[in-house]
Amino acid sequence: MHKESGAQAIIRELEGGYSIQSGVFSAVNSKVTVALNPLGQFEAKVDPAALSASELEALARVSAMSNPDLDEDVLGKILFGAVPGIRHERLLGYYSQIYAGYVKTGDFRATSSSGGLATWLLVQLVEKGLVDGVIxxxxxxxxxxxxxxxxxxxxxxxxxxxxKSRYYPMDLSQVLRAAKEAGGRYAVTGIPSFIMELRLLAEHDPDFKHAIAYTVGLICGHQKSTKYAEAIAWEHGIKPGSLRSVDFRKKIEGKSADEYITELKGLVGGTETTLAKEATEVFVSSWSHGFFKAKFSDFTDDLFNETADVALGDAWLPQYAGDYRGTNLVIVRNPVIAKIIDDGLAAGDLHLDVLSPELAVRSQPGLVRHAYDELPYRLARADRRGAWRPAKRVGASEDIPFLRKKIQDVREQIAEQSHIHYQRAVELDDWSYFVRKMKPLVDRHSLLYAITDARRILGKGLPYLAKRAFRGIRRRFGLTDSPR
Ligand SMILES: Cc1cc2nc3c(=O)[nH]c(=O)nc-3n(C[C@H](O)[C@H](O)[C@H](O)COP(=O)(O)OP(=O)(O)OC[C@H]3O[C@@H](n4cnc5c(N)ncnc54)[C@H](O)[C@@H]3O)c2cc1C
Structure with missing residues (x-):
């Protein structure tokens, strides 16, 4: 089969709206500018007519969607394959240690979204002089x-x-330019596709190989547009344009870790107001619905930030999730980070339990099912439509249960239509327009879940009920020796 060139792929990636929009394209070519679009997503302005074929090829080489040769497996092997004792798991990627835990020292845990490991590690890198700055x-x-x-x-x-976790879009173009100009070595935080594109950039440009000293990766359900925060605020009286700050994850004593609240500061009727809202009070809160989701998030199979030196998330396991203070999942790949963590343990600064790879995967059930198990269906759906879509490490397949296909279909509609209907609601200055348009889709999603749950319970329960009924009949007609 004819393999498409990188130049062809990048044009189709951009046309199809699959780009990560991390900002690395601008770092490769200053003719590419990045700006926020009306839907609240960053967008690279690339004029294919103004770029030569080799310039387009260069963009493809730093794209997580169009790079012709380097996927997360290949890059992971280049980065970590030679680390002594390193192992590999299909979903986790490379790992040398896996932990669940938190920072014990100071108020790192209290002032972070989860266990505080991300900030603690970044501080260690600065204090030890291993980096000149943190991006x-x-x-x-x-x-x-x-x-x-x-x-x-x-x-x-x-x-x-x-x-703290920011469920918000952002791009790296300006900081990458500043870091290159300033020189020096940096630690960078990012969601999986961003870290992947930074690694590709480092492979492409030796200046960035030098500048990107460490990567602290976050596990990521999906990327939101700016409208996610704006919508939470608007529903509760802070109109678009009047929101000043958001804390997406404020911990509440006595609750479980996932029962955090969103704190919003902004103007209500001209007065500075602070609002605190539980997920149950927020129409767009459910991550399974995927309101305001970026398209690329549904086309990545990098769940555990496989090219990051350390990947951090939440340990959503029963033994940890009950603690409102938050517990990190920690996947270590770089020996320098491993040594910092070992020293932190020895000094009593960290509390970490060793976790098996199976438990690490099990700590992200929703993510694994949506982003990995059901990605083949999304790929097959794109193929069915005859549209270009990025090549992934998994193949296309329609082989998921009928109801799960329907759930995937309604999720796609929620993601796509939330951008459009929200924009119209703002034009109309009418929050209720947005709810009216989206509620039928949300209800359909809930109904599909209810049917799935009912079928599972019945599936488990029917043989048991049949056995009991059969035993009753045998007893009733004296066909059994003694009651059991
Ligand atoms: C959009 C998004 C979705 C996520 N989805 C999941 C999920 O499905 N499952 C899961 O287990 N974990 C998820 N996380 C990660 C989780 O929310 C925590 O960030 C992670 O557990 C680290 O917690 P911490 O207390 O160690 O981090 P903190 O100590 O609070 O530090 C976080 C660091 O990351 C930086 N940062 C915050 N937001 C971003 C961002 N958007 N891009 C780049 N850097 C950022 C901050 O500046 C800070 O330096 C997600 C995070 C984000 C941003």
Missing amino acids: HVQPSGGEDGLLFRYAISTTVAQVRAGA
Whole structure:
């Protein structure tokens, strides 16, 4: 079969809306600019007519969707394959240690979204002089319409001020330019596809190979647009344009780790107001619905940030999830990070339980099912439509249960239509328009889940009920020796 060129692939990737929009394209070619589009997503402006074939090929080489040769398996092997004692698991990628735990020292855990390991590790890298700065996410005040952006922190205080998960889009173009100009070595945080594109950039450009010293990866359900935060605020009275800050994960004493609240600050009727909302009070809160989801998130099979030096998430396991203070899942790949963690354990700064790879995978049931088990169906659906789609490490297949196909279909509709109907609702200045348009899809999603659950319970229960009935009949007609 004719293999398409990188130049062809990148054009189709952009046309199809599959790009990660991490900002690395601008780092490769300054003719590519990045801007927020009206749907609240970053978008690279690439004019194929203004770029030569070799320039387009260069973009493909740093794209997680169109790179012709390097996928996460190949890059993972280049990065970590030679680490003594390293192992590999299909979903986790390479790993040398896996833990569940949290930071014991100071208030790292209290001021972070989960167990605080991300911020603690970044602080260690700065304090030990292993990096000149940290490229991560800082609140940005909202003046230019953006609440968060990638920024370079050089002091421990700055690194600590950037703690917490930001369910918000951001791009790396400006910080990458600044880091290249300044020189030096940096630790970078990012969701899986961003880290993958940074690794591809480092393979492509020796300056970035030098600059990107360590990568601290986050596990990621999916990427949201800016409208996710805006919608939560609008539902509760802070109109679009009046939101000043969001804490997506405020821990509540006595609750379980996933019962965090969203805290919003903004203007309600001209008055500065702080709101705190539980997930049950927020129409767009369910991650399984996928409101405001970026398209690329449904076309990645990198669940555990396989090319990051360390991947961090939440240990969503029964033994940890009950603790409102948060517990990290920690997958270590780089020996320098392993040594920092060993030293932290020896000093009593960390509490970490060793976790098996099976338990690590089991800690992300929803993510594994949606992003991995059911990706083949999404690929097959794209193929059925005759559209271009990125090549993935899994093949296309329609072989998932009928109801799960329907759930995947309605999720696609929620993701796509939430962008469109929200934009219209803002034009109409009418939050209820958005709810009216989206509610039927949400209800269909709930109904499909209810049927799936009912079938599972009945599937388990029917043989048992049949056996009991059969035993009753035998007893009733004296066909049994003694009652059991
Ligand atoms: C969009 C998104 C989806 C996620 N989905 C899942 C999931 O499905 N399952 C799961 O187990 N974990 C998920 N996480 C990760 C989880 O929320 C925590 O970030 C992780 O457990 C680390 O917690 P911590 O307490 O160690 O981090 P903290 O100490 O709070 O530090 C987090 C660090 O990451 C940086 N950061 C925050 N948001 C971003 C971002 N969007 N991009 C780049 N850097 C960022 C911060 O600036 C900070 O330096 C997700 C995170 C994000 C941002």
